[in-house]
Amino acid sequence: MSDEDVRKGLAGVVADYTAISKVNPESNSLLYRGYPVQELAAAKSFEEVALLLWTGELPSEEELTVFEAFERANRALDANVKAAIDLLPLDCHPMDVGRTAVSVLGANHALAEDSSPEAELEKAKSLFAHFPAVVAYDQRRRRSLAPVAPRDDLDYSQNFLWMAFGEEAAPEVVDAFRVSMVLYAEHSFNASTFTARVITSTLSDLHSAVTGAIGALKGPLHGGANEAVMHTFDEIGIRKEETREEAAARAKAWMEDALAKKKKVMGFGHRVYKNGDSRVPTMKGALDKMIAYFDRPEMLGLYDGLEQAMQEAKAIKPNLDYPAGPTYHLMGFDTDMFTPIFIASRITGWTAHIMEQRAANALIRPLSAYNGVDERHLG
Ligand SMILES: CC(=O)SCCNC(=O)CCNC(=O)[C@H](O)C(C)(C)COP(=O)(O)OP(=O)(O)OC[C@H]1O[C@@H](n2cnc3c(N)ncnc32)[C@H](O)[C@@H]1OP(=O)(O)O
Numbered sequence: 001m002s003d004e005d006v007r008k009g010l011a012g013v014v015a016d017y018t019a020i021s022k023v024n025p026e027s028n029s030l031l032y033r034g035y036p037v038q039e040l041a042a043a044k045s046f047e048e049v050a051l052l053l054w055t056g057e058l059p060s061e062e063e064l065t066v067f068e069a070f071e072r073a074n075r076a077l078d079a080n081v082k083a084a085i086d087l088l089p090l091d092c093h094p095m096d097v098g099r100t101a102v103s104v105l106g107a108n109h110a111l112a113e114d115s116s117p118e119a120e121l122e123k124a125k126s127l128f129a130h131f132p133a134v135v136a137y138d139q140r141r142r143r144s145l146a147p148v149a150p151r152d153d154l155d156y157s158q159n160f161l162w163m164a165f166g167e168e169a170a171p172e173v174v175d176a177f178r179v180s181m182v183l184y185a186e187h188s189f190n191a192s193t194f195t196a197r198v199i200t201s202t203l204s205d206l207h208s209a210v211t212g213a214i215g216a217l218k219g220p221l222h223g224g225a226n227e228a229v230m231h232t233f234d235e236i237g238i239r240k241e242e243t244r245e246e247a248a249a250r251a252k253a254w255m256e257d258a259l260a261k262k263k264k265v266m267g268f269g270h271r272v273y274k275n276g277d278s279r280v281p282t283m284k285g286a287l288d289k290m291i292a293y294f295d296r297p298e299m300l301g302l303y304d305g306l307e308q309a310m311q312e313a314k315a316i317k318p319n320l321d322y323p324a325g326p327t328y329h330l331m332g333f334d335t336d337m338f339t340p341i342f343i344a345s346r347i348t349g350w351t352a353h354i355m356e357q358r359a360a361n362a363l364i365r366p367l368s369a370y371n372g373v374d375e376r377h378l379g
């Protein structure tokens, strides 16, 4: 085996087919089941997009109504999950809470070991419905606030924000949140989805695969970057009284210093897109609306300053986590809740891939090139 045979990070390796999404770095496009993600983000609910990812088609009005009724009926915080979360320390990372919650939901699901397509879809829908209450409950318990019961007169995004904050969010905020959920839902063989597929390939169960995927998403080179972006903003310092230009100048100086010290700045760069992430313009549009709604031009200054300095120094473009982080911050979420929100969205893509992997399974087991000590013997 030569060095050329070793593909570190599996970079450039095509591991399988997928019909769920197409990431095209040349045209800078992303299609979910054939539809450009920008079109879906402009016109469809997250509930519709979830059904599209799972089934391959947008739902009829009747199919959507049935699913919405299911989702609304399964929104309450599961009692076993609540009991498990209550045992976890308040200072553990919320991703640990999310990972634990999915594990508990799996252990308690009547269809846990049933891998028929019908059971898998049922479990995917159930996770979709149950997970927002986990994020909302965890944020509230960390703030010493009582949980807020879900409301079945609200849609998914409205209810998510209701449970998290205990008040109805403005339509502008709901819409920005919905857009983020649609954009975060699916992205082919990213690290967490591939993790879910590896686990599924051993014929393990759906909740195990999602639990593993959460572990992969947590890292700052992947989903954890949306939190890391906010830590960068915090390190630079968010000064509400500052003008956009003043904030931009400080952010530029921070970035120049960070790059001079050879730091990796989270929220920039991508393994597949080398000329910009297809989802960023739409998410940046949602961020702009939040900046206008909350009247926070200094946040735009920080955003622009970092982006410009990175562009000038290394021509590396932002990825989806870059606009998503400050958007969630402006909505009022705690920073370490950002990646659990990403889970709530990516549950759709992960479970679609789990079903696809199972339908045409091959054990995922690459080779390795041994570079340890030569053969040796005892005594
Ligand atoms: C939803 C998502 O998961 S999107 C991804 C979220 N992740 C991040 O934002 C983390 C920051 N970004 C990164 O670490 C990388 O860009 C990755 C891991 C996403 C992709 O990187 P890879 O394709 O493996 O490229 P790699 O990390 O080797 O970078 C190539 C070069 O660009 C540089 N580079 C890439 N991203 C960054 C960055 N964010 N900041 C500074 N330099 C960077 C690297 O240092 C490297 O430079 P070198 O050739 O001089 O050593």
Ligand SMILES: O=C([O-])CC(=O)C(=O)O
Pocket: 184, 186, 187, 189, 190, 191, 222, 270, 271, 272, 319, 320
């Ligand atoms: O595709 C990737 O490698 C990471 C990413 O953008 C995602 O998972 O949304």
